[in-house]
Every structure is written in C-alpha cells, then in structure tokens.
Amino acid sequence: MSRIVQTPAAAGPVTTSRDRRGRVAPERWAAWGFLVPITLYLAVFHAYPLYRNVELSLRDYTVRSFVQGDAPFTGFANYLKVFGDATFWPALWHTAVFTAVSLAFQFSLGLALALFFVNNFRLSAVLRALFLVPWLLPLIVSASTWAWMLNSDSGVVNAVLGVVGLGPVNWLTSPDWSLWSVIIANVWIGVPFNLVVLYSGLQAINPAVYEAAALDGASGWQRFWRVTFPLLRPVSAITLLLGLVYTLKVFDIIWIMTKGGPSGSSTTFATWSYRLGFGNLVPSFGPGAAVGNLLIVTALGFGLLYVRVQRRREAA
Amino acid sequence: MRTPRRVWKTLVGTALTAVMLFPVYWMVNVSFTRDRDMRKSPPSWFPADPTLEGYRAVLDQQLPYLGTSLVVGLGTVAVTLAVAAPAAYSLARLRPPGGGVLSFLLLIAQMVPGIIMAMGFYAMYLNLGVLNTLPGLIVADSTLAVPFAVLILTAFMSGVPQELLHAARVDGAGAVRTFWSIVLPVSRNAIITVSLFAFLWAWSDFIFASTLAGGGDHQPITLGIYRYIGNNNQQWNAIMATAVVASIPAAVLLVIAQRYVTAGVTAGAVKD
Numbered sequence: 001m002s003r004i005v006q007t008p009a010a011a012g013p014v015t016t017s018r019d020r021r022g023r024v025a026p027e028r029w030a031a032w033g034f035l036v037p038i039t040l041y042l043a044v045f046h047a048y049p050l051y052r053n054v055e056l057s058l059r060d061y062t063v064r065s066f067v068q069g070d071a072p073f074t075g076f077a078n079y080l081k082v083f084g085d086a087t088f089w090p091a092l093w094h095t096a097v098f099t100a101v102s103l104a105f106q107f108s109l110g111l112a113l114a115l116f117f118v119n120n121f122r123l124s125a126v127l128r129a130l131f132l133v134p135w136l137l138p139l140i141v142s143a144s145t146w147a148w149m150l151n152s153d154s155g156v157v158n159a160v161l162g163v164v165g166l167g168p169v170n171w172l173t174s175p176d177w178s179l180w181s182v183i184i185a186n187v188w189i190g191v192p193f194n195l196v197v198l199y200s201g202l203q204a205i206n207p208a209v210y211e212a213a214a215l216d217g218a219s220g221w222q223r224f225w226r227v228t229f230p231l232l233r234p235v236s237a238i239t240l241l242l243g244l245v246y247t248l249k250v251f252d253i254i255w256i257m258t259k260g261g262p263s264g265s266s267t268t269f270a271t272w273s274y275r276l277g278f279g280n281l282v283p284s285f286g287p288g289a290a291v292g293n294l295l296i297v298t299a300l301g302f303g304l305l306y307v308r309v310q311r312r313r314e315a316a
Numbered sequence: 317m318r319t320p321r322r323v324w325k326t327l328v329g330t331a332l333t334a335v336m337l338f339p340v341y342w343m344v345n346v347s348f349t350r351d352r353d354m355r356k357s358p359p360s361w362f363p364a365d366p367t368l369e370g371y372r373a374v375l376d377q378q379l380p381y382l383g384t385s386l387v388v389g390l391g392t393v394a395v396t397l398a399v400a401a402p403a404a405y406s407l408a409r410l411r412p413p414g415g416g417v418l419s420f421l422l423l424i425a426q427m428v429p430g431i432i433m434a435m436g437f438y439a440m441y442l443n444l445g446v447l448n449t450l451p452g453l454i455v456a457d458s459t460l461a462v463p464f465a466v467l468i469l470t471a472f473m474s475g476v477p478q479e480l481l482h483a484a485r486v487d488g489a490g491a492v493r494t495f496w497s498i499v500l501p502v503s504r505n506a507i508i509t510v511s512l513f514a515f516l517w518a519w520s521d522f523i524f525a526s527t528l529a530g531g532g533d534h535q536p537i538t539l540g541i542y543r544y545i546g547n548n549n550q551q552w553n554a555i556m557a558t559a560v561v562a563s564i565p566a567a568v569l570l571v572i573a574q575r576y577v578t579a580g581v582t583a584g585a586v587k588d
Contacts, residue, residue: 030491031410035418038403038466042418045459046425049436056439067442113332121325127333129574133340136566136577138520140538141559144545145343148552156342159358188339196578249429252522256542273431277438278527285435292432303427307420 050296056289066285078286082294085287087264087272094179095268098186098254099247105187107240110194115224117195118202128199135192143256146185147172150257172258175265182254182266189253194239201235202228234313241306248299269295343563347371347556354552370557378558381540384450385519388536389565391454392518393511396461400510401503404469405495409481419470422463433459434527441528448532456524461514472506473499509576512569519565537562 057078065071082088117128134142149156150171161167171181205228213227251270254260260267260275267275269291277288346354347370348363407415437456438447446452476499484494500507522538529535541562544555569577 027410027491028412031406031412031415034402034406034410034491034495035412035415037399038418038462041399041462042421042425045455046428046433049433049440050428052436052439053432056435066439069443116325116329116332119325121322121329123326124329127329129570129578130333131336132570132574132577133337133566136516136570137340137563138522138538138566140520140522140541141343141563142339144541144555144559145339147545148346148556149339149342154355154357154359156359162358188336191336245427249427249431251429251431256522256545270429270431273435274523277431277435285439289432289435292429292435295429296432299427299429300424303424307423 053289053292056285057287057293059286061285063283066283071286074286078290079294082287082290087267090264091267091269091272091291094266095248095270097179098183098250098266098268099244101183102186102190102247102250103240103243105183106190106194106243107236109187109191110239111198111236113191113195114198114202115228117199128195131195132192134189137189139189139252140256142189143185143253146181146188146253147257150181150184173262175262178258178262178266182257185253185257186247186250190243190247194243197239198232198235201232201239204235205231234309237309238306238313241302241309245299245303245306248295248302340563343556343559346552347560349553351551351553367553370551370553370555371561373551373554374557374561377554378537378540378561381535381537382561384534385536385538385562387450387534388454388457389515389518391450392457392461393514395454395458396465396514397507397511399458400462400465400469401500401507402495403466404473405499407466407470408473409476409499410491419467422466425459425463430460430523434523437524438527448529448534450534453524453529453534453536454518456528457518457521458514460517460521461510465510465514468510469503469506472503476502505576508573512573512576516565516569519562 058073058075059065059071060074060077061071113131117124148154150158152158152168152170152173155171157171158168161169169177171177209227209231210223213223218226249270250268251274254266254268254271255274258266259279260271273288273291273295275288276284276291345361345363348366348368349360350365350367351369353360353365403418406412407419433456437452441447441452480498480502481494484498489497519536520538521536522542525536525539526542530539537558541555541558544551544558
C-alpha cells in the first residue's frame with residue numbers, strides 16, 4: 001500500500017522570536033507548545049519501537065529473557081546468523097524480483113491507463129474513480145480473493161486458462177509459480193496508485209506544448225516519447241521511488257496468500273522477518289529483528305533518495 | 317469526427333474497468349455460492365442458485381470482530397487528530413525553529429516497514445502489559461496515519477488566508493483560540509480526508525492486529541477473515557461474505573468522498 005506526502009515548503013511571515021532583552025516571545029512558546037504532543041508521540045511510538053528493534057537484534061533473546069529483559073549482549077551475532085542462513089540469498093533474490101517486477105508492471109500499466117484517461121470522455125471520471133477500488137480494499141480482502149481465484153482445482157483463473165487449452169497451473173502450491181502469484185496480486189493492488197499520480201502529472205503538462213508539437217508535425221508516438229515522457233520524468237521518478245519503498249515492505253499479501261511458501265519459494269525479507277519473530281512456536285526475536293533492520297536500511301536508503309529528488313523538484 | 321472516437325473510448329474504458337474490477341465481482345459471486353457448487357468445474361459465472369449461508373455465518377460469527385474494528389477505527393481517528401492537528405497548526409502558521417526537522421522525520425516515519433514497528437511494539441507492549449488490549453492496538457494503528465495526517469494538514473493550513481488569522485488576532489484571540497475557533501473549522505475538508513484514511517488504514521490493518529491483538533478477546537475483522545482462511549474446512553462463501561462486509565468502509569469512502577480520496581493519494585506527489 002502506498003501513499004505519499006511532501007514536506008510542506010516553509011515560507012511566510014515568521015514572528016519575531018526574541019525581544020530586545022533576549023526573552024523568547026509568547027508566540028514561540030505557543031508554537032512549541034503545540035508541538036509537544038507530536039514530539040512525545042514520535043519519541044514514544046516511533047523512535048522507541050525502532051530502538052527496541054535494534055536492541056533486539058543485538059542480544060540473544062529467548063522467550064524467558066524477552067519477558068525478563070536480561071538477554072546477553074551478543075553484538076552482531078544475529079546478523080551473522082542471518083547472513084549465513086540458507087534462507088538469506090533466496091529471500092534477497094525474491095525481494096528483488098518481487099519489487100522490480102511489481103514496479104515495472106504497476107508503472108507501465110498505470111502510465112498506459114493515465115494516458116488513456118487523460119482526455120476526458122463520457123464516464124471517464126466515474127471509471128477512474130472505480131479504478132481506485134483495488135487500492136482501497138483491505139489487503140486481507142484482496143489477498144484472500146486472489147488466493148481463491150488462483151486455487152489450483154476450483155479457481156477461476158485456471159478455469160479460464162483451461163478454456164484456451166492451458167494449465168492447470170498450481171499457482172500457490174508450486175514453488176515455480178508462488179512468487180509470480182503474489183506479484184500478480186500486488187500489481188493489481190498497485191496499479192491504481194500509479195494511475196492516479198501519473199494522471200495528475202499528465203494534467204499538469206501545459207496543453208500548449210502539445211499544440212506546438214502537433215503544429216511541427218509530430219505523430220502521436222513522437223509526441224509521447226519526445227514531449228510527454230520527458231516532461232513526466234520528475235513525477236515518474238517520484239512515483240517509482242515511493243513505489244519502491246512501499247513495495248519493499250509488502251507483507252500482508254504474501255503472508256496471507258502463501259505464507260512465503262511453498263518451501264520458501266515466495267519468502268521475502270518482510271515475511272522472513274515475521275516468520276522468525278511470530279510465525280514459529282519458538283520465536284527467534286533476535287534474528288527476526290536483524291532481518292527487519294536490513295530491510296529498513298534498504299528502504300530508508302531509497303527513501304532519502306526520494307526526499308532528495310522531491311526537494312530538487314520543489315527548488316526548480 | 318470527435319463523437320464516434322469518444323464513444324469508442326467510453327466502451328474501451330468500461331471494458332478495462334470491468335477487467336480491473338473482476339476480482340471484486342468474483343468475491344461477491346463466491347460469497348453467494350452454495351458450498352456444494354464451490355468446487356464445481358468450471359465455476360459458475362453468476363450465482364445461479366444464490367445462497368445467504370455465507371452472510372448468515374457473518375452474522376453468527378463475525379459481528380464481534382466487526383465491532384472491534386469499528387471501535388479501533390474510530391479510536392485511531394481520535395488519536396490521530398488529537399496529535400496531528402495541533403502539530404500541523406504550529407508547523408503551518410507559527411513556524412517554530414526545528415519545524416523542518418520534524419517534517420523530515422515524519423516523512424521518514426512513513427517509510428518504516430510495518431513488520432519492524434510491529435516487533436518493536438510487541439517488545440514494548442509485553443513489558444508494559446498492554447498486549448491484546450484495545451488502546452494498545454489503537455495507538456499502534458495510529459502510527460500508520462499520524463505522519464500522513466500532520467503533513468496533509470500542514471499543507472492545508474498553510475493555505476488558510478493570512479487576513480483571517482490577522483483579524484482574529486486584532487480581536488484579541490490568542491494562539492489556542494485562533495487554532496480552535498478559526499483554523500480547525502476552516503480546515504474541515506483536510507480533516508475529513510485525514511479521518512477517512514486513518515479509519516480505513518486502522519480498519520484494514522493486519523500486521524499490528526496479528527502481532528499485538530492475536531491472543532486477546534478483542535480481535536478486529538482482519539483477524540476474523542484470517543482465522544476463517546486458516547480453518548481446515550475453508551468455507552469460501554463465508555470467507556468471501558466477510559470480505560464483502562469488510563470492504564464496505566472502502567466502498568462508502570469512495571462513493572461519498574471520492575475527491576478527498578484522490579486528494580489523499582496524490583497529495584504532494586504533484587504540485588497543484
């Protein structure tokens with residue numbers, strides 16, 4: 001699930017901060033006063049859980065020491081354990097494939113639909129609104145619906161494939177197909193977001209540019225590659241970067257559809273982390289937190305890149 | 317010349333939408349399918365002999381889950397607004413030093429994967445003894461919405477006309493009074509947008525529910541569905557009927573508040 005927000009640009013009048021004797025003006029106290037709840041909130045409910053996660057990953061926790069809080073400090077032992085685990089490379093590969101393929105399809109389908117919808121026609125607003133449905137549905141709803149549609153024996157997908165003489169494919173139960181199944185569901189969920197964002201990006205392009213291109217005798221295809229695509233590049237970059245950050249953390253769909261299986265064939269870092277921490281009878285919180293932290297480092301790396309691109313756009 | 321082309325576009329657009337929404341149709345179709353027809357091959361494209369078994373199961377078994385989700389959703393909206401609205405007012409209008417850093421942290425906070433937050437919260441709640449409690453789940457769910465809410469409300473409150481605030485000040489209103497009687501009422505649309513999303517995300521949350529409320533008496537609807545799927549005798553009409561009912565908030569949102577939804581999706585990605 002993705003959502004985006006920019007940092008509001010700071011501008012406008014600033015109240016005088018200090019009077020001649022260096023006292024802080026009442027406005028400033030008020031300004032800070034209004035920020036007390038959010039500051040406490042961020043510290044207690046964002047920063048502290050993150051800190052606990054780092055702490056978990058650096059100690060050797062058992063269920064007992066988890067409750068009592070006296071687990072011995074083991075440095076990077078959990079990380080080494082994770083790197084050496086047989087699941088590590090497959091999970092890394094699955095995460096990369098899941099993210100790259102999902103993004104490629106979400107973006108290109110979203111862009112194609114945005115181009116289709118950009119010139120208004122009868123019902124276009126209604127249809128565009130309906131396209132938002134997959135994005136708004138609870139993930140458990142989408143995931144369980146897809147799970148039943150992809151059922152090997154009774155699923156509608158195999159029924160349709162059977163009509164044209166293909167299949168049946170064991171979508172969720174064969175290691176060759178499980179990753180593709182969750183990718184299909186994830187693309188379905190992600191298309192609306194790409195459509196809506198790219199659509200508003202297209203609308204921001206000045207129509208005069210198209211008229212000029214048309215006067216110069218550019219064909220429709222040329223107009224797209226030479227005019228639309230370059231002008232849409234900043235919005236595309238932001239859509240893709242955010243998509244990346246949000247696809248990396250996809251957990252619900254995969255866990256509900258396949259639990260990362262069969263035999264780990266659709267395990268990504270997110271589902272692996274969950275399985276280590278919560279999916280077994282004997283939880284391994286330390287390694288689970290370590291996997292989670294690897295994920296967060298990757299996500300934040302791309303997240304900072306996004307902030308940079310967005311800032312540069314605002315400055316331009 | 318133009319008219320036939322436009323009709324053609326409407327037809328293609330309708331067809332594309334139909335393909336896109338097919339899974340939603342299928343969910344509804346299966347929710348009305350009788351157990352004995354469930355494994356039929358090929359499956360029926362329409363509920364030829366519709367049954368309400370699935371919905372009866374929802375009424376019999378899922379009402380407590382739905383009630384919990386409703387409470388959690390409303391609680392999340394309350395917590396989100398209480399924390400986010402004052403912060404947004406300060407960032408947008410009072411501009412304290414350090415505000416930029418705070419906005420940046422909020423942006424980053426949105427990108428943290430849920431599984432990491434869940435593990436951190438689990439450790440914290442275990443020590444505090446608030447695992448499997450409603451307030452615990454509400455607070456955890458609100459972390460999904462608070463950063464988004466602050467950023468949206470800040471963007472909106474920055475646009476409130478300066479004259480309005482100036483007039484309030486001339487009349488002798490302090491910061492608190494201005495916030496409560498002027499800025500909040502004027503920001504109604506942004507507050508609606510934020511509340512709708514906060515509710516929807518809390519309603520849809522699975523990862524916090526399964527880690528922080530999975531063993532308690534109060535479980536939300538996402539866990540209700542998850543338990544259904546986990547049953548050995550998977551009753552797909554009951555599962556899909558629950559899914560249909562769980563989708564109602566999303567549908568309501570889209571029908572009554574479509575422009576707020578679009579505003580929420582695109583907020584900030586594209587300059588107005």
